[in-house]
Amino acid sequence: MVEINLPKEKNHDADDKLLWNGTYKIIRDQPYGSPVDESHDAVDGSNDAVNKMIETMVENRDIECGISCFRGSLLQKFANKKAFVIAYGICSLMLTASAGYYIAIGSTLEKIFKISSVTAALISNGNNIGLLITCNVLSYCANKGHKPRWMAAGLFIMTISCCLFFLTHIIYGPGQDLKHLTNNDHSDLSIKTIMLHQRIASLCHDKEFNTSTLHYDHSKDGNIGAQMILFTARFLHGISDAVLFSLGLAYMDDNIKKSKIPILIGISYLIKMAGPSIGFQFSAITLSKFILLNSTPSITPNDPRWLGAWWLGWIVFSVIIFIMACIMMCFPKTLPRAEARRLLALRINQSNDNNNDKNNNNNDTNKEVKEVVSFWSTIEAFIRLAKNKTLVCINIASVLFVFGYCPFWYHVVKYIEVVYQLSASVSASETGNVSLWCGGLGIILSGIIVATFKPSARYLAGFNAFSCGIACLGILSYTFINCAANENQIIQMKAVTSNSGRLLTCTDSCTCEFSKYNPICTEDNRTFVSPCHAGCQHFTTGEDGSITYTKCSCVNSKDQGLPSEIYDNHLPSPTERLGTAKPGACKVDCTDQKDLFMIVFSVITFIVSAGAVPSFLLSLRCVDKRDKALTMGVNLAIIGLFALMISPIIFARIFDDTCLFWGKTNTSSGNCWLYDSGKLRYRFNLISAAFVGVGTFFYMAVWYLVRDLKIFDDEKNRAVRF
Template structure:
């Protein structure tokens, strides 16, 4: 039986591969050096050395990526709450979001050129500490400015009780701000739209860009250098799989935090369904900062080079030396060159002339621009299109679609490792993925909520939104905050009780606030006859809308596109690291990030932020000017956002076709060698020892 199993093992082994026993023996005989030992300085031990292997690194790198990506999805999941709290329009949020991309654009290529030739795990630790600072700075605006007056006035502790007879004169005055006030309007809020919180948020994102580029470029190149080429797709996909769980965690954490009131110690008088609800967006940053700090410190313990990878590199060099292949031997030995400005510029020129790399980079750029509104503004899109709460939008965005992305990445990596397809097959599949993605984005245009749009149109007069009409012309509603009210028949929504011309209010037995004497609302049936003039009543809150059917269809297509799109991730990575020299891998990835930041990460959020703002119907007003948008034109938003995104992805698919053309001679996997060559190398190593 033993002989039979050995024969079966030899039959399954590919030509030139060592058996686990042979590799283990060579590993044991190979002496450890400072470059292959775990720890910091004198902090080295045999216990730590047990974890100096590819499995431990891939697992920790994936888990670390999971938490790292959770920080950005948490940020995206809380964007609408941040907008409401600090009265920030979407275009400004878009500019704040690109702070990390600006720093990536400025330093990524240069810093990865130098860090890529140093101790990469320790450089990653340094970079991830900047992401810890990003988390703490994002929570700082709440610690400095608190929950805000608007939120505090909606709590019982500050006097907003259910019984109006128990309220103080101050609270009563706050409540009457939303009513029609012919004697004089509400003064503007001088604290709204403050620039200081916006600068803090931008600075946080700017710092994080350094850490993001180091984590991605150095981590993936370290894995590729220390893992057998045949196993790279599977293990890289495993790390991507673990990383893809991060957005699910981030959005779920955002959903959980937003269910708590922005000041958890207080008791709110509104529910999460109220558009004025502000959740505790700041809590999650504390949790993420602690987790990142611990894991970033641990990953820096890994050696400059994994011991088994050092043994395999030695075997390969001996094999090439025995064959007399001087060119291949020089490339395999890859002696570290002195870093210099002139060498860095030569490296950049070499990368720019690489047709395969540049087509791959340009395809990625256009894909990202096309996908960016769904990554950045997906919670907002779901809120505005399908009338879901901020908590539900964050939860759905972070779980449903991203789980399918993770499964797609893992599946594609396993398939590629098993069948080892040629480069042209990998590139051709990416073209198919692009075509399917464009078709899916176009289908989003037809998945609107008609009932919701009809409710929105009820605010329109002569095809345009007119906040001032004949019935509320004397109400002075300019600075009244957005607080929608609905007519008793559930068909018409007004921006606020002031815009409905309401002069008074009361709270009924079930706690619902009812506004009365509304000059823009017919009184309805009075003594058996219809009375069309004003004086009717409205209820607090938007009119209910059932958007569940188009919402479910939308989610189904999102899941399909997430799965199909993610299957091309491993292919893109393999093409990008195989079409350049070994020594150029880290800087090639950093150079690609620089181009991505310059042409996609920086302009895309600003561009789509302006695009979203152009469809706004109701703007909040501050003393400084325009605040955040409260209500969007759903139909215009669907057409403009989805068709624009589809156009960008189409261009990216064309560049993917260019990659397919140029990769015809590209070698993705290791060259297979004859068993006799391996035996000769092993014998030579033993004799030398």
């Protein structure tokens, strides 16, 4: 029997078995040391009792907001769950937004630092490596410590990561290729000379032409130092992710009522979905700005050579995350109300020694805890999980699905750029909209439906199989959504392009092996990868600074006047009339095909997101209660090792294998400037659909195996099943 009454007067009789909390008295009957049950009605329902208990907890630094001398009543007002949830939500949003931002600027980084898609994927994997390593370390170090300060440390690490990205731009700059793509009136004679030499180098030269006289410095092309800095930044990003997300959920579980935890977990899932979308949208703004903010570019964002101000976003992220780190470190080790509930619950449970059933349950719980910390019991737990057919099928299906669908998280922006000839900023913006609205709506609706109708395990597994099958069919449909105008243009460019030089007889006298990607559009509306590949022997500069390439042996045209200043590479002028060309690729319109792709992509994103909740519930319910935590850890490790780390590299290799024109450097092939979009479209989507399709069959096996699995406690009492 437990009483909580407001006394008329205090009685401090030593023989009276009463504990005073300041105003309330709680009768104690149970010996000290019994487990605390914070879900007791007397604790959850007595806000006054909790408030009075808080008033008595003086000189307890564990519940005080602030750090060192920065404490006080003003800060203490924020020592509550609402303030923490808001701060944690902003921190999570910034970390996931920065992850989406990095994905969106991936193709820009490849162009600037002249790295292949595979190399870019390996750099990106630094995040997964840091995440996996840190998760193991945290289980031993940070779990029992001051969690908000550990999270603040993780945020400070993320600030360093953002600064490293910006530092890479400061050290290596935009590259020398960008200098001749501006209309600035350079006062520096050396810069004007470099620009002139680069334009001359792009022309058709005979084999005896000495390119060393152009004085172009390749020393910064494909610099390994830049790659190491980027990898380190991604590694630190992974550490920050592991610290914030694991300890953040643990802190909420320790300090917030258990009945409210599912809601908060749902909010965290929604934030993780919204964060990358915000990152995509933010990248659309920064990438639309030229990488040299103080320069006027001579090309538009639709030009494949355009490089946006990718570094600008990291300044914003670093400032916001640093501020949030300072705020996070001020939260107490334990929230005051949580500590008050714990003390009240301790006193209440000490009065319940007559509850034998509860004591037996506690003894069983203690045995389970001892079993977990035992080495051999852990081995036995792994064996139990390995023998669980349902869990094995779920894990295999998850790995296969994530492996096949992962490319549409990591490479979808670049895929849209290549196949539908859109700029990086537009691709990132449209992808962000789909992820935010369709993905978020799918998670919210599935959570509401599952909570309302409480479907059986078979319905949940059936929906997973259905969503996986729909995703497979949708990915297959991508192979038929092509832009014919773009692919026809690439076929024409492919005819005069190879990694070893030229193929057409009209460029027999030209040596184009080391020509840089400098697309031109001829007057007969054909695109060539460089003036050399079109056989252009001269270029002229108009009064407005515009460039016109002339005497192009692969272009037939009428006679053209040659205005202003003319630069000749000393090749003999042919007797036939030759055509002209303008810088930049010929425009193609793929709007209709892109819109159709985005519609299908939106539907698939919605359905796939809706399957997240059923998959999570099945994974938890198909194992013993004592194995749930281990199950989540094993699932995360398996997906991380066999899907998230390998899949981006495999599909990046597909991009590299379909490359038609590499930007060569002194030490490597550099980055790819032109892809065979038709070949890429088939290989990318068919391989992805194959993995997702096989995963569908394993989800069908799960549907068969969960016929007797109970998901909800009241499932047998419901007359109507969903």
